[in-house]
Amino acid sequence: MREAVIVSTARTPIGKAYRGAFNATTAPALGAHAIKNAAERAKVDLEEIEDVVMGCALQQGTAFQNVARQSALRAGFPIGVSGMSLDRQCASGMMAIATAAKQVIVDNMTVAIGGGVESISTNQTNDMFVRPDPWLLANLPETYMQMIETAEIVGERYKVSRERQDEYALQSQQRTHAAQQAGKFDDEIVPLASVMKFVNKETGESSDVDVNLDKDEGNRPETTLEGLAGLKPVFKGGQKVKEGKYITAGNASQLSDGASAAVVMEAKEASKRGLSPLGVYRGIAVAGTHPDEMGIGPVYAVPRLLEKHGLKIDDIGLWEL
Numbered sequence: 234m235r236e237a238v239i240v241s242t243a244r245t246p247i248g249k250a251y252r253g254a255f256n257a258t259t260a261p262a263l264g265a266h267a268i269k270n271a272a273e274r275a276k277v278d279l280e281e282i283e284d285v286v287m288g289c290a291l292q293q294g295t296a297f298q299n300v301a302r303q304s305a306l307r308a309g310f311p312i313g314v315s316g317m318s319l320d321r322q323c324a325s326g327m328m329a330i331a332t333a334a335k336q337v338i339v340d341n342m343t344v345a346i347g348g349g350v351e352s353i354s355t356n357q358t359n360d361m362f363v364r365p366d367p368w369l370l371a372n373l374p375e376t377y378m379q380m381i382e383t384a385e386i387v388g389e390r391y392k393v394s395r396e397r398q399d400e401y402a403l404q405s406q407q408r409t410h411a412a413q414q415a416g417k418f419d420d421e422i423v424p425l426a427s428v429m430k431f432v433n434k435e436t437g438e439s440s441d442v443d444v445n446l447d448k449d450e451g452n453r454p455e456t457t458l459e460g461l462a463g464l465k466p467v468f469k470g471g472q473k474v475k476e477g478k479y480i481t482a483g484n485a486s487q488l489s490d491g492a493s494a495a496v497v498m499e500a501k502e503a504s505k506r507g508l509s510p511l512g513v514y515r516g517i518a519v520a521g522t523h524p525d526e527m528g529i530g531p532v533y534a535v536p537r538l539l540e541k542h543g544l545k546i547d548d549i550g551l552w553e554l
Contacts, residue, residue, distance in 0.1 A: 237497050240497075245422070254427055257354070266492065268346050326493060331514065347494070403461060413449070466480055518534045
């Protein structure tokens with residue numbers, strides 16, 4: 234049976250949405266940087282790539298009209314290299330890699346690229362156009378519930394206290410800082426020069442600033458538990474949550490701009506080329522939950538995946554959630 238292996242990865246640094254280095258960088262520009270460098274690291278000729286699959290949530294703004302194909306064109310890939318864009322919200326990039334792997338296994342492709350891109354800065358703007366479905370709005374309005382409200386609901390429903398959330402946020406800040414200091418992310422990041430839109434808070438005037446980002450933005454190593462505890466919840470006036478109790482500017486994840494890509498190759502071909510796989514694709518499982526909660530999908534999807542492969546939780550050496 235054919236196997237699909239990941240032979241290279243590359244990603245942009247993560248920029249802070251709206252105020253970061255990539256706040257004026259388009260989604261195709263971010264995607265192109267990732268897929269081009271991933272291909273170069275795998276030492277594959279661009280003509281060999283049979284498909285570029287990219288995940289992207291809320292595909293509008295600069296991510297409209299098949300951002301995967303646009304990224305491939307911007308990266309200088311031959312016209313004959315196709316592209317497909319997927320949207321499974323937060324799991325979009327992972328789904329794209331799984332799809333690329335299945336194309337290698339089932340459709341006899343030799344080389345494909347899977348990855349993800351998100352440009353919050355150029356997507357979720359004041360010009361963003363949405364029109365809810367009337368039936369869903371009347372019968373299941375939670376379909377359109379804001380993510381921050383779903384987080385409030387999860388905290389309440391699963392009894393994840395504000396204190397535990399603050400502690401977890403602090404640990405995340407500390408781990409990120411330690412990893413950056415130790416250079417843990419350096420091999421996966423390819424620095425990207427861009428033009429940042431800077432707005433003077435006093436005058437309101439905007440200007441362009443040349444920047445070259447080589448590490449993820451947003452980490453605050455000076456964060457303390459006391460500081461987090463002193464922040465007030467920011468959400469109110471939701472469908473179900475009238476006054477938030479949990480989510481603050483300190484324990485919520487930031488909005489970001491960036492892209493990542495992985496070159497997926499048929500295993501025997503990779504061996505023939507002397508490429509050492511970074512990983513082997515074994516499978517994927519998905520599960521739906523009620524629209525009023527987020528982040529709970531893996532609780533149901535993981536057992537499905539393990540069962541399909543005759544595995545138990547203890548059989549897995551490293552989990553990333």
